[in-house]
Amino acid sequence: MIIVKPQFVRHEDGKPIFSVDIHPKGGRVATGGQGGQGGRIVIWNMNPILNEADENDENVPKQLCQMDNHLACVNVVRWSCQGHLLASGGDDKLVMIWKLTGEGSSTVFGSGGKVNVETWKCTQTLNSHNGDVLDLAWAPHDGWLASASVDNTVIIWNTQKFPEKVAVLKGHTGMVKGVTWDPVGKYIASQSDDKSLRVWRTADWQQQEVVTESFEDCSATTHVLRLSWSPDGQYLVSAHAMNGGGPTAQIIERDGWKQDKDFVGHRKAVTCVRFNSNILKKITPGSPKTQQYCCCAMGSRDRSVSVWLTSLKRPLVVIKDLFDDSVLDISWSSNGLHVMACSWDGTVACIMFDKNSIGITLSESEKDSLYERMYGKSLQRNLMNSSFVGSQIIENPELLSAMDELNDNNKQKEEDRITIDIPKVVPQIQLESPKPGNVLAPVNQQVETRLPSGKRRITPMCLKPVPSTPTNSLEVPTVQNNTSFSSSSPSKSKIVVVKDDTQLSTISSRATTPVQAIAASSAVQQVQRTQLAMARPPGAQITQLTCCEVPGDQPIIQFVNVLDPQKMPPGQTVTKLNGVMKIQITNACVTTPKGKLARIEMFKTVDDKSPMWETYLGSQIKCVSSSRKYVVACCEDFSVNIYKVNSGARALPPLLIEDTAAAVCQSDTDKCLVLTKTGLLHMWKIDTQTSLLNRVSLRNLLTNKASVSGCSISSTNMPIVTLSDGRAYTYNLDLQTWIALSNPLDPISRSGGILARSVAPTLPLASLQRQMPVVASNDSLPHSVKLSFLECQVASSIVLQSSGEFKHWLLATVNHLLEKGPEVRIRHILDDLLGPTHQSGRTTTSNFIVGLSKKTLLKEVLDVIKTKLPWQRLYKEYAEQFALTSF
């Protein structure tokens, strides 16, 4: 046995090191504690700790990476069982997940020239605990991560979908200071200052057992209570317990949770217990029988570390005065021969055993057969599946192969990721190296603008393109809304403005700019707008002005409502471009004794001087809209005049509505929608000269002092009305009623609003729901609240016929149902997609929904269900039916 206290493993000024964990593949060790002004995590090279020659070799890096991101002391660091991730928890109430990136070495800014040989990046920050996080544990299959906190709870995180929570274990009435998983996967145990140790079932996350007897006399004198479960699953060993007035570590047997043994000997409270992850064996000379046992190390406030074998009544070794202060954490290497411990005194110690003293480790297959003997089945320990349930048995062969496939894929991925080894000189990273295409290519420009306040606004140059997130992959947007350009546009741009074509094409829905301002009484606003237009490059202007029609045979993207009906001063000419054509409206162009005339002129191109056609109206024009086919002008005298674009001929006689029009818009075909000042909607189909909507009032929508902020015709030819408070409605012609699409004020929407952000904001429904509040999801609400929200989203997507969104929300609903139930709802969805199995003669049900094939959707839904073991029977049932109907 060799004991080493590596002097270089320190966090600045001897600050306490609260946690130590050896990487499961060896090579690295992580420490967590204080450093700088906050928390610090350091990843060290293991070789210089184990090997003196390496320690003295200057070419061997000692520190691999230092992360100062935790704002307060780091209480625990834990590698995942596969070793690809590192989790850390601290006094800043956060759990962070770290991953190695391929960026290579860099200096640590502000640390006086320290070099990070590797770059570990925080990929997730889990912010749900209301108090310091004291302990962490990865489940044996790495699908879950448990965090124990001062807030009296243990949170189980879904490691596949951070920051999703699988469960919050509530029950402790004091700070939870330690957490450990049953290696068999059936339980998780936690120890708390409330003088109890609790065992929870992983099947339903309910409490299985509470042990208090041995802890009654314990006082809360330790920073942590890191308990541990033996690798054979038979024993759970607690941290600080009391027996007969002396500190012990209580042994709790799995069988009946009996507590009749304990480890005695430490003079002060035991802070941490850690089992060697191996099951060991020793061949006793002269006896044919091999003995199998486990080995555990414990550290105490009495500054000593002891190592025990379950086959021996006395400790294998006790190392006294190893530290100057309390031991805080212990870790075993996966080969089972090295133990590292850390202490409040800011140092770590490494104890190296040889095989003779510890024993021979059982091979994986021996271990598996041992488990099978003990627990009747082999463990699916590497199952990277969020729905893994310890007691789940795969029942049919098809699913088994599906599971294997899934595992293989995951394993493959893991293998790709985990091939990290530390070479002697400088570690080579083979992880996620940036693809050659994505080489840093800074455009050496920063865009500077000046804000109205006079301050500069700098758009920094992006050094590294981030791979687009999967949320963007949701189909092509059909409605393009310009969100940002107009509001913050500078009037004077001082420095090089980088603009490219892609940028310009996104602003296609910007509308009218008055080109000629004849009237002397031009409002200030108008002047500003003109300047705005002139400041833009000439090429962009046309794009800017695109309103109804896109040149060529592209479909019309969006209608635009040209004239502000209330503010238009008389006698002003307003020009509007209609794709390739230009319309010019001049109110009060001719004054006759009986009144003023208004003129509409249509020019073939933007630059044409003489109109293709012109027409006069005897009343002032309030608003105009034009599509590829028709020009619609609404006048002060309540008339609606419709002309053909190409000839100027009247398509319909002047229609008379009951009030001044406030807004007019047209669909890309032949529908025309007019909203009056008093809030009545008219909609006509011009081609057939029929009315679709007649005097439908939207006044009942205008509660809470909201006003109408927009009205349009959707791609499905339904009127859509948006209100100033973010609500959006559509009117269903068949149901003859309003349908709510977005309601930021609705409490259900509030609870689910954050989910709506996962969809590209340009999609039809998402564009209407831009004002959905982003509120962190509230766990206290019943699961069904989220379900209700999801179902509303599905229904709204159908209304808008937005297939991309429909699929997104449908799958989200299925995923939610698979986790929280109830089963009837999943069945309903599946039945619906499956359609009737026996079609009775003539009745044909549609095989499509929102333009998507139901069969394809069903296939996708089934693929999701396939990965969730608890639902295997459901999967089988429907997969069989699906197979039948597919013929």
Place this chain on the structure above:
Amino acid sequence: MAKVQLCNITVMDNPSPFSNPFQFEITFECIEELKEDLEWKMIYVGSAESEEHDQVLDSVFVGPIPEGKHMFMFQAEPPNVARIPENDAIGVTVVLLTCLYKNQEFIRVGYFINNEYADPEMRENPPSPPQFDQVTRNILASEPRVTRFKINWEDPTPAAETPIITGFNENSNSISTMECA
């Protein structure tokens, strides 16, 4: 945890005459897209005695900031010499770079500066009043002092949240005359 990590600051044009602008090339990394701009400030500490003599040399907004690594040049004019106490003009002082998100400061980087006359003669017998055109500014670029603060990166509580009114269609004006019946 902080959504923005400072990766590096390069001090440009250093050492330089006192009247040259300050130039820092700042590299930072953002772990998720920020809803609002960052505000960077450059503060010149005029006197160690009191904050009264601090001068904000410049303050800029930086944005929009998508996820990823970004870099920009923060340049600001030198301090107004009239506002520096005569005793503190020459010698060691500090320039601070601080960054705020939603008006909350989350990182502060301090650099020591040594202002010195280039001419050894003048160094021996500093003139009064100080002749700033003879002074060389040397920023101790190798030893930045970094202080981080914990701030709330998330949106304010829902109660305080006021929805931003962006119309569905930017061009149709709100029909404000319509009344609720």
